[in-house]
Amino acid sequence: MLRRTLLASALAIPALAACATATSGARDPLAPLPLDTSSHARPEIARVTHVSLDLTADFERKVMRGKATLSIAARDDAREIVLDSLNLVIHRVSAGGAETTYTLGESRPSLGAPLTIALNGARTVEIEYESGPDAASLQWLTPAQTASNKPFLFSQGQSILNRTWIPTQDSPGIRQTYDARIVAPEGLKVVMSAEMLTPEGEPLGDGQRAFRFRMPQPIPPYLIAIGIGDLVHRATGPRTGVYAEPSVVERGAYECADMERMMDVAEALYGPYRWGRYDVLILPPSFPYGGMENPRLTFLTPTFLAGDRSLVSLVAHELAHSWSGNLVTNAVWADGWLNEGFTSYIEGRIGEALFGEENARMAEALAWADIQTALTTVTPDGQRLHWVGEVDANDNSSAITYDKGALFLRTIERIVGRTRLDTYLRSYFDRYAFQPMTTQHFLADFRQHVVRGDAALEAQLLLDQWAYEPGIPSNAQAPVATGFNDIPGHIEAFIAGGPPAAAPWEHWNTMQRQRYLQTLPRELSATQLRDLEAAFGLDDIGNMEVRFDWLSLAIANSFEPSSAAIERFLSEQGRGKFIRPLYRALMQRGEWGQALARRTYAHARDGYHPIVAAAVDRILAA
Ligand code: BES
Ligand code: ZN
16 A cells, blocks of 8 residues: 655655765755755755854853854855744844845744845855844753753754754755854863864963864754863763763763773664764753764763663664764654664664663563553554654654654564665665655665565565554564563562562662553552552652653652652753653642642743743643
8 A cells, every 4th residue: 555645745756866866976965855844945946065153152141142154055046045043133144255135034933934045146155143042952051050060051953943043954854064163161161063173172361262163974954063061071982982060970981881882783783883983971950852863972861870871772872873863864854753763773773782682672562562552642643654744743752753663673674584674774874874865765765675576575564554654553563571571470469469579679670660660550559659669769769760650650649748759850850751741640630730740840940941841831831
């Protein structure tokens, strides 16, 4: 059954044209791209090929200000270029060095306004500007919000936030190289998702320091990223290391000790790591994601520092994006599963190589359970890998984009064999390195190189159903995780009145503990909850994934004794994946939950990243 969506049919020819140029050498800088409804750019006329930033981080006013110089590839008859901008304050624009005219169109929420600049025959434009107040991509932290009691700034570009601090074409299909000179107050270090040309910076003699960077490989603009703070570096191997505030860096280096081996595993599977170094930056606790795969410099939440390396699959995931996402990139966000689903699959492969098959099966079983939940809670439209129409981004659960995407690849693996899929994926990353990708083009490429007209194989794979339909196709198989075998028995014994301490909690790993907490009945008595908490110290458990699962259970039962622990958890970190569901759950628990949510939010909101705060605003207003 061949599904042709509006978007998919519009792509058919352009995406395949890109393939032809890949084998014949240099890529056409104006190669056709699918329409990105999240950008104002008109890349068929003129597109940005290089961004040169010369900016000062003004911690007093909380703005980035300075100049962006853009290099442009354009049709001979192009009169103008259209950029994305959201709340930028534009001071002056020139083209080829001469002042030119520009217009800022009507601004739409999230999308921002088109910034249209007359080219007058030039192929560079210079924009003097500053970021607006409350730029959604930037979080300016006060000294009190950091470990070292110094100011801190970090950016988060994905998906369409970078237009709040960089005036460029903010579309993942429009790849751009970049360089930057960033001025920051003396005493702080600037790091970026690029080669660091001046690790210590250059003193300017006025209490400030300038840092320079260079990213020579073309990247989608959501991967331009910056961090500024009291940062030090610890090597974890010849190519890898950790940046963090001084009091965090040792713990960070301990947790990340496996990074060099992870790189070796990924390279053996999918070909050379093409970005030079791989460092991670551990951010203050308000970082809104688990991780962000900024090239050469993954950004990480400090909530993964469990002290026992039990949450390093996060690092494997972000590292895997060095192939799926950063090298071959979803051309439009409707195909986000090409980034996240592939990456979750590779994350699993790295984990399997490092920590064994049993561990891998347990991770797959947890993901399988999340998919099952999504099938009952997410609208059918939100269950498609390739999004169609106006899918509400909030409806699009990560269990689909990430876990269904990975399950699709594992299903292919089971049917065609691991060797065949590995060989194919390696060739895919080589063939499309530094290029955008669409679902339709991936399927065409897979058919060309693997299915090759084999009708029986085609019928077995159900490729179009996986990519374009809601639900999970019939050829998916539930993972068998023997490490979880005993858990139902321990739960039954506890429900029958046995003490929770009868379960071998101390011998369980993080995933077994999560499985136990996630599969306990959602309705428990206050006595049962008190016994659980007392047996395992759940209110204070250092592992944030486990504590999240516990507090979810506590909230589902309006378990008052954990109120303080809930408030603390929601105040000491700002990771959206933890914050949003807990506020949502609290708001469904009547008087107790709503009062706790409002009381906590009143003082915690200031610590949250703008995008998390905006989401919680909506949850509390509903
Ligand atoms: N690229 C994502 C983070 C992201 C997704 C940012 C969507 C903005 C919009 C990153 O690679 C990611 O998936 N992070 C996960 C961790 C992972 C182990 C599932 C996260 O932040 O929880
Ligand atoms: Zn990811």
